[in-house]
Amino acid sequence: MTDLSPLNGVNRLLFTVPLKPLQSDRFQPTGFPNLGAATYQSSAGQKLLVESAQSMANRLETVCWDTVNNQPVAELNGISHVTVKRGGKFLTDTMLEAHRLNSPYLLEGKDTSFIRKLKADLGGLADGPIDRRLLATVVLKYDVGSLIHGLFLAKSELAGGRLRIARALSAFIEATGVRVAASGGVKNDHVNPSGDTKAGFGNVPFARDEFTAESIDCHINLDLAQIRGYGLGDDVEHLLILLALYRIRRLLDGDLRLRTACDLEPVDGANIVASRLTDFALPALTDLAKLLATAIGKCGDRMTHETVSFEDDLKKAKAAKNDKSNDDSDTETDEE
Numbered sequence: 001m002t003d004l005s006p007l008n009g010v011n012r013l014l015f016t017v018p019l020k021p022l023q024s025d026r027f028q029p030t031g032f033p034n035l036g037a038a039t040y041q042s043s044a045g046q047k048l049l050v051e052s053a054q055s056m057a058n059r060l061e062t063v064c065w066d067t068v069n070n071q072p073v074a075e076l077n078g079i080s081h082v083t084v085k086r087g088g089k090f091l092t093d094t095m096l097e098a099h100r101l102n103s104p105y106l107l108e109g110k111d112t113s114f115i116r117k118l119k120a121d122l123g124g125l126a127d128g129p130i131d132r133r134l135l136a137t138v139v140l141k142y143d144v145g146s147l148i149h150g151l152f153l154a155k156s157e158l159a160g161g162r163l164r165i166a167r168a169l170s171a172f173i174e175a176t177g178v179r180v181a182a183s184g185g186v187k188n189d190h191v192n193p194s195g196d197t198k199a200g201f202g203n204v205p206f207a208r209d210e211f212t213a214e215s216i217d218c219h220i221n222l223d224l225a226q227i228r229g230y231g232l233g234d235d236v237e238h239l240l241i242l243l244a245l246y247r248i249r250r251l252l253d254g255d256l257r258l259r260t261a262c263d264l265e266p267v268d269g270a271n272i273v274a275s276r277l278t279d280f281a282l283p284a285l286t287d288l289a290k291l292l293a294t295a296i297g298k299c300g301d302r303m304t305h306e307t308v309s310f311e312d313d314l315k316k317a318k319a320a321k322n323d324k325s326n327d328d329s330d331t332e333t334d335e336e
Contacts, residue, residue, distance in 0.1 A: 002283040002291060004241065007224060014276035015220040017252060018267040019173065026181045026210040028261035030055060037209065044176050048211055051173040051258055054098075057149045060169065060247040061095050063254050075246070075289040078296040080144045080303035082106060082114065084310050091310055094143045100151055101143045107155050109310045115157065117306075118142070122158060135163055136230035141304055147230065148244055168226045169244045173264075177214030184208050210261060218266075220248055236302070239295040246288045253285055 007013060021027050029037045029050045038049035051059075066073050070090040072081065082094045084105045097103035107115050121138045139146045150167035153159070187204040195201025227240045252272065256264040266272065272282040296303075 002287040004238070006277060006280045007241065010277055011223070011225040012276060013222040013224055013274055013280065015218075015248070015272060015282065016275040017218040017220065017272055019216040019218055019256070019264045020267050021216075022257075022263040022265050025212045026261070027175075027213070027216070027264065028210050028259050029175070030258075037211070039178065042176075046176075046178050048175040048178040048213065049172065050175050050216060050262070053167070053170050053172045055258075056171040056173070057167065057169075058098060059258075060171065060251055061145055061149060063250045064247060065093075065095050075292055076243075076296070078300050078303065079243070080140065080142055080305065082142055082306045082308060084308050086310050095145055100146045100149065101139065102151060102153050102155070105310045106308055109308075109312045111309045111311065114306060114308045115155070118153075118158060122163070130159065130162060132229070133231040135165070136232055137302075139165065140230075140232060140236060140299075140302055142306060144240070144243065144303060147227075147240055148247070166223075166226065168223045168240070169221070169247065170223075171218060171220045171248075173216065173218045173258075175211065175213035175216045178211045179213075181210040181212050182207070183210065216264065218252070222248075235295070235298045239292075239299050242288060242292050242295050245283065246285070246292055249282055249285045249288055252282075 027050070029048050030052060032038060040047055040049075064073050064076055065071075070083075070093070072079060072095060082101070084091045084093065084103070092103070092105055094100045094103060094106070097105070101118075118138070121141070122135070136147060139151060143151075146165060148167075148169045151163070151165040153163040154161045184205065184207045186206070189195055189202050192201050193203045197204050222241075222244050224241065227237055227244075230236070230240075249272075252266050252269060256266075258264065274280045274282075
């Protein structure tokens, strides 16, 4: 029987889960524009960021999505989320959007029905200090995942763009004692080996850097104090903790193939014990699913599944002008 009582009064639940490549020793880390692999020095030696917190948040959501039926997996039936349709067909969902409820497909389209609902529900937040409990109540209603993975409603119409929720669940993967495993290859054109490579013809040799490591660890941080700080009551707190643990277990039990050449698995998936609160073991997926069914039922009347239409033109971004003002500007790029 799964017992969550050891979590009572605990502010943070931390896991450090050792991983290993599924085959051989090499793996491919995440790459960043104008940087490549994120290597750095620490007291433990040369280290490498294998997967960032931003990417892991998306992966923790994605493993709970049924891609065949375009809906949450069956165990999560009844949770709140918003589906976007185009021409009557599925387009996207807040569980798939990088910014969840702050998706432009919800807030920037010609169909303003959803943003009007948000404004009405958040009406008391337009002026003065943010009422965190009211914000959490509204977010729970429309997208419970945003209470776990964070949210920034940047639109000025919604309380002046001041509504933020930090990640309650965060994770990242890093490797220690890393060494470059240099390799390469060639894209062969058996018809015209000396063809114009700029047009996609011809043979194209390339270099490739993968890595080996003395150890690879997935670090997971669940902020239980933040979840309690929402002030939504015991039933919702219980639901949010179970949803977070379910996401962690589903990710570790499932597909940790982060990239073509980065296929990882836990060293001992059957025995994952917290690194803080060391007497707490991550429950099995089947046990968590049973508890979730009850928890979702208790909070079902506080959550809804909304459907929004997005019929706007999908315009391409305008090309940047090649002028001095553009050359001098500082730009930020998202991972991958």
